[in-house]
Amino acid sequence: MRSCEVLIVGGGPAGSTAAWQLRRAGADVLVLDRERFPRLKLCAGWITPEVAGDLEMDVASYPHRLLTFPRLRVHLGRLHIPVPCVQHSIRRFEFDAWLLERSGAPVVQHNVRHIRAEEGGYVIDDAFRCRYLIGAGGTRCPVYRELFRELNPRAGDLQIVTLEHEIPYDWTDADCHLWFFEQGLPGYSWYVPKERGWLNVGVGAIAERLKARGQDIRAHWAHLAATLDRALAPGAQYDPGGFSYYLRGKVDIVRRDNAFITGDAAGLASRDLGEGIGPAIRSGLRAARAILGHEPYHLEDVTGLSVGSIARSMLGRLAPAAVGSGWRARAATGGSAHGLRHGDQ
Numbered sequence: 001m002r003s004c005e006v007l008i009v010g011g012g013p014a015g016s017t018a019a020w021q022l023r024r025a026g027a028d029v030l031v032l033d034r035e036r037f038p039r040l041k042l043c044a045g046w047i048t049p050e051v052a053g054d055l056e057m058d059v060a061s062y063p064h065r066l067l068t069f070p071r072l073r074v075h076l077g078r079l080h081i082p083v084p085c086v087q088h089s090i091r092r093f094e095f096d097a098w099l100l101e102r103s104g105a106p107v108v109q110h111n112v113r114h115i116r117a118e119e120g121g122y123v124i125d126d127a128f129r130c131r132y133l134i135g136a137g138g139t140r141c142p143v144y145r146e147l148f149r150e151l152n153p154r155a156g157d158l159q160i161v162t163l164e165h166e167i168p169y170d171w172t173d174a175d176c177h178l179w180f181f182e183q184g185l186p187g188y189s190w191y192v193p194k195e196r197g198w199l200n201v202g203v204g205a206i207a208e209r210l211k212a213r214g215q216d217i218r219a220h221w222a223h224l225a226a227t228l229d230r231a232l233a234p235g236a237q238y239d240p241g242g243f244s245y246y247l248r249g250k251v252d253i254v255r256r257d258n259a260f261i262t263g264d265a266a267g268l269a270s271r272d273l274g275e276g277i278g279p280a281i282r283s284g285l286r287a288a289r290a291i292l293g294h295e296p297y298h299l300e301d302v303t304g305l306s307v308g309s310i311a312r313s314m315l316g317r318l319a320p321a322a323v324g325s326g327w328r329a330r331a332a333t334g335g336s337a338h339g340l341r342h343g344d345q
Contacts, residue, residue: 004030007130014263014280015136019105021288034111038097064094065195112142141265155249163240164202260287273306
């Protein structure tokens, strides 16, 4: 049986960030994930300057695709509103693997099935033993399932269902576009270009409201695809995939003895835009600091509204002091898939 001080289930942004913080302090950490990295991850891949700050990340030296948006294009019916702010897009295929490698933690590919408390710690599948356990395995995280599901039952009215696809595409419009409430959609659709010839498009909605209206998310996907074909992505071919997760609800218990839940395992995506990467990273940092004894573990202030982050970014654009903060913008080089740097795939 392999033993460690801290075992993290899930190598995505929450788990890798917790591992990075713990390893910097000298903790004995092991990460388990059922997938081998780099792995495909459906996600718009939108990160904020606050995420870059939490990760102490200089976006100018990030070694993979990162595109900086100087504005968002928001569509509300006939209204088309440019929102001046700074946001970034990444490919989760690259970003998650980079974060996990940067953490310096050893990683074992393993699909966790059973967890039991034993002698002040935890035993996982009779193969791993730890003192502290962090659940960072997303919506279906086994740590949530085994230790927290009855304490924090999922709220059905906060479940989001999505369809999206990330494709190589020679885009020409380098702005991020968001369409809200098109054709009665209880959610929004998006067009998110990625640096050097990749594009993510998708549609997300609150599942219960979609069902109550007798709507099918695939019909909304077809509407988005037709919209994109007319202007932003003519000729693009899609084969969308779906997944679901939960918006931030009432999460009463996020620590149980020496076990913690983070990110989508705790259901932390923002209530307005469903942003999950920022809350995942912040909760991973909080869990690590709690284990290191620096602060209690609480998440009441981790998830606000994503529009608040956008508003702070708008104000930051007006402040010259923001320049040189480590959030330097990388200029858009167009959609061409040529000119890949070493390490890109």
